[in-house]
Amino acid sequence: MVTSSVTKLKSKQNFNSLQTQLNFVIEELNSTEKKAGDQLKSAKNLSEAVVAAAYYERFKDFDKTGSFFGGEWGNRYYYTLQIFNKYKK
Numbered sequence: 001m002v003t004s005s006v007t008k009l010k011s012k013q014n015f016n017s018l019q020t021q022l023n024f025v026i027e028e029l030n031s032t033e034k035k036a037g038d039q040l041k042s043a044k045n046l047s048e049a050v051v052a053a054a055y056y057e058r059f060k061d062f063d064k065t066g067s068f069f070g071g072e073w074g075n076r077y078y079y080t081l082q083i084f085n086k087y088k089k
Helices: 002-010 018-029 034-042 046-057 071-087
Strands: none
Touching: 002 018, 018 034, 018 046, 034 046, 046 071
């Protein structure tokens, strides 16, 4: 549940820091969001990683059949691809 996650995060010291938030996401992906974490770890390509991340975020209509060519799925795939291309080695 989002509310309890937010409350849990805000109870941490320096909850606004990037490091604290990244640690919190990692903690969740290894516990309460393990299914999404396992999917993310086993992703073999960008498309699979975007789908796995959707199970963690659960954005509006994430559970509907997604198309990477439009709507929220398309937006997320597009932005993920931009970030991936910017930082890939």
